[in-house]
Amino acid sequence: MTVESVKPAQPAAPQLPVPPLAGGGVPVLGHGWKLVRDPLGFLVRLRDHGDVVRLKLGPKTVYALTSPALTGAMALSTDFKIDGPLWESLEGLLGKEGVATANGPRHRRQRRTIQPAFRLDVIPEYGPIMEEEARALAERMGSGEPVDCTSESFRVAVRIAARCLLRGEFMDERAERLSVALATVFRGMYRRMVIPAGPLYRLPLPANRKFDRALADLHLLVDEIVAERRASGQKPDDLLTALLEAKDENGEPIGEQEIHDQVVAILTPGSETVASTIMWLLQVLTEHPEHAARVAEEVKSVVGDRPVAFDDVRKLSYTNNVVVESMRLRPAVWILTRRAVTETELGGYRIPAGADIVYSPFAIQRDPRSYDGHLDFDPDRWLPERAKDVPKHAMSPFSVGNRKCPSDHFSMAQLSLITATVASRWRFEQVSGSNDATRVGITLRPYRLLLRALPR
Ligand code: HEM
Numbered sequence: 001m002t003v004e005s006v007k008p009a010q011p012a013a014p015q016l017p018v019p020p021l022a023g024g025g026v027p028v029l030g031h032g033w034k035l036v037r038d039p040l041g042f043l044v045r046l047r048d049h050g051d052v053v054r055l056k057l058g059p060k061t062v063y064a065l066t067s068p069a070l071t072g073a074m075a076l077s078t079d080f081k082i083d084g085p086l087w088e089s090l091e092g093l094l095g096k097e098g099v100a101t102a103n104g105p106r107h108r109r110q111r112r113t114i115q116p117a118f119r120l121d122v123i124p125e126y127g128p129i130m131e132e133e134a135r136a137l138a139e140r141m142g143s144g145e146p147v148d149c150t151s152e153s154f155r156v157a158v159r160i161a162a163r164c165l166l167r168g169e170f171m172d173e174r175a176e177r178l179s180v181a182l183a184t185v186f187r188g189m190y191r192r193m194v195i196p197a198g199p200l201y202r203l204p205l206p207a208n209r210k211f212d213r214a215l216a217d218l219h220l221l222v223d224e225i226v227a228e229r230r231a232s233g234q235k236p237d238d239l240l241t242a243l244l245e246a247k248d249e250n251g252e253p254i255g256e257q258e259i260h261d262q263v264v265a266i267l268t269p270g271s272e273t274v275a276s277t278i279m280w281l282l283q284v285l286t287e288h289p290e291h292a293a294r295v296a297e298e299v300k301s302v303v304g305d306r307p308v309a310f311d312d313v314r315k316l317s318y319t320n321n322v323v324v325e326s327m328r329l330r331p332a333v334w335i336l337t338r339r340a341v342t343e344t345e346l347g348g349y350r351i352p353a354g355a356d357i358v359y360s361p362f363a364i365q366r367d368p369r370s371y372d373g374h375l376d377f378d379p380d381r382w383l384p385e386r387a388k389d390v391p392k393h394a395m396s397p398f399s400v401g402n403r404k405c406p407s408d409h410f411s412m413a414q415l416s417l418i419t420a421t422v423a424s425r426w427r428f429e430q431v432s433g434s435n436d437a438t439r440v441g442i443t444l445r446p447y448r449l450l451l452r453a454l455p456r
Contacts, residue, residue, distance in 0.1 A: 016350035019052040019063060030056025039440050040334065043360040047367060052347040055358075063351060065359040068370060070347050072393030074338060074357060075401035082107075082403060083339035084356045089193045093185070093215060097258040098265025105249055111406070113246040114266065117165060117239035118406045123413050126164040127310030130414050133160050134421040135307060141422065141453040146431045149279050149449035154179045157274035160414050161267060165239040166225055178221055182271045184214035190441040222263045239266070274411055276332035276445035277323075281419050283436050283446050284326045286428040288377055295319045296456055299424035308420045313413055319420045321379035323412065327397045329377060332443040334362040336399065361397060362444065370394035426453040 025031045034042040035057070046053050047066040055062045065071050074080055081103045091101050099110040116122065137156045141147050158179035163171050188211035192201060201208055225240070235241045243262050246254045285292040298318045299308055313320070340355045351357070368374040370391050371381070380386065398405035405411070430436065434450035 016345055016348060019054050019347075019349040020050050022046055022049045022053045022055050022064070025056050028058070030058060032057045040360075040362055040438070040444075043335070044363045044366060047363065047369075050347075052349045052351075061355070063346075063355055063357045065346065065357060066363065066367075067347070068364050068367075068391050068393035068396075071359045071361075071364060072396070072400060074346060074359070075393075075396075075399055075403065077344070077401075079340055079342050079344040080338040080357065081341050084337045087337070090189070093189055093192070094264050094268055095257070095261030097255075098261035100265040100269055107402070109246075109249060110262065111402070113242050114239060114262075114406055117242060118408075118410050120409050123409050124310060126160075126410070126413075129163045130160055130417050131307070131310050131421075133163070134414070134418045137418065138422045138425045141426055141451075142455075146434075147282075147428075147451045147453055149282050149446070149451060150275075151179070151183065153275040153278035153282070154183045154271065156418065157278060157414075158182060158267075158271045161270040161274070164410075165266065165270075166229075166263070167236060167238055167240065174221055174225065177217060178267065179271070181214040181218040181221065182268065183275075184210055185218055185268075186272045186442050187211075188214075193442070218264070219260070222260055222267070226259060226263065269405075270407060272443050273332040274414065276443040277327060277411075277415055278418060279445045279449055280330040280332075281323065281326050281415065282422070282428065282451060283449055284322065284330070284377065285419070285423050286430060286449075286451060287436070289427065291322055291377070291379060292423050292427065295322055295419060295423040299420050303420075303424075308417060308424065310413065310417060313416045313420065316416060316420050318379060319423075320412070320416050321382040323415045323419055324382050324395070325377060325379040328365045328371075328395055329375070330438075330444060331361045331365060331397055332445070333397065333399075334440070334444045335360050364393075365395060365397075367394065423456075425456060427456050428453055 022031060024034060026033060031042070035055075043064070046055075046064050049066075051065065051067040051070055053064050053066065055064055065074060082101060083103070087101050094101075097106075099107065099114060102110055133156050137152060140152065155176070159172075159175040162175040162178055188201075188207070201211075226244070229240055229244065235245070240263070243254075243259055246259075248254050285295070295316075295318060298316055299312075302315045303309070303312050308316075336359055338357045340351050340353055340357065343353045344351050346357075364370070366374050371394070381390075393400065398408040398411070428451040431450050431452050433448070435447040436449050437447050438444055439447040
């Protein structure tokens, strides 16, 4: 036995100071009331207190990171895992065994299973479905009725995810049901996360019943999709086959519950994020007609008069920059959390084991220290000669590290294709009853964007 081995374990960061406490807390509630009243404004202003700040949410201490370098350092470090109140409430509703909430060896194994379906060289196989769905959306916009961007964006996002990744028969009807169920579930889920008043949600009120029905339908649909694939005896080379054939750490087939939770864990982050981003893209095309016109000109010069095809997307650099700039200023994912698995250090401060840490991509992507004209909508800032000046991790809408979104290429391809397809065909204006103010939920999106589509 060596002398070292009998010494008491040394904490990792014993001498380091604790981060400063953010200003503006009140007794009992701490900063909680500010976070509920004006979450985005509160998170943006935290940077004035330092790169790492302590928040009091009731009796609980939470640590907030406000610099891109530290958010990147945390995402890339093994000292943190996915956990905390946000994830616990998600697990309760969507299942505990899916990739989005798992940690450790199970998470690594699940990532290995799903990753092939999202590989860059596989994405072109989804091209025909993406083209078809983008054109169908543009077609529906010409119905003469105001375009309800919330339901249309959900529809196209869910249809693309379900048709590309799960295939199967009756997917048209199922994608439609999925998009209605998911839209309702997401609305209710955020309320349940920020106001965790369990018994209240069990009361037989119309809103609760609607939520319960939508959640039950979501789980039922997933069971139907899995059962139908099994009954078909077919094994196409797709994500669902990969999930059904997956083996656990011991080489045994994975359980039914895990298969179910995995499908849910891919469909849910895959629909709300893309749908919200499409809503913002439509809002941007409406608010900035000059940028929309440039997108249309670019499409015309690259594509001519035929419909935009999947293969055109990589040549549409201005359109891609509009998508990225829209995601910078109006990110769907506005807050992310982690939990420290061990005592550790961030930015020279001590972070205790078990601490919950939050950061806001919304705040990071609007930081004047990272962006000139930080609130200007300026797609050309993503031209290579200017983009090189953007600090590392100041624009990571899909995050980095082991929890990075597997769907970055899949998402960017469809977002650019949809933007090019609709902007080259239509100009937009808001109609009465439309409200494009930011609605804070699980994702950020406009409250209720209603548009009139005018031929370009
Ligand atoms: C994870 C963003 C679309 C599936 C994530 C994370 C971010 C993100 C930031 C990391 C969360 C964290 O660090 O805690 C986005 C954005 C999207 C998008 C901005 C679209 C604009 C999609 C789509 C799918 C998807 C289309 C699937 C079809 C997932 C999954 C995870 C994830 C399964 C969990 C990964 C893990 O924990 O290992 N996404 N996402 N996402 N995303 Fe996406």
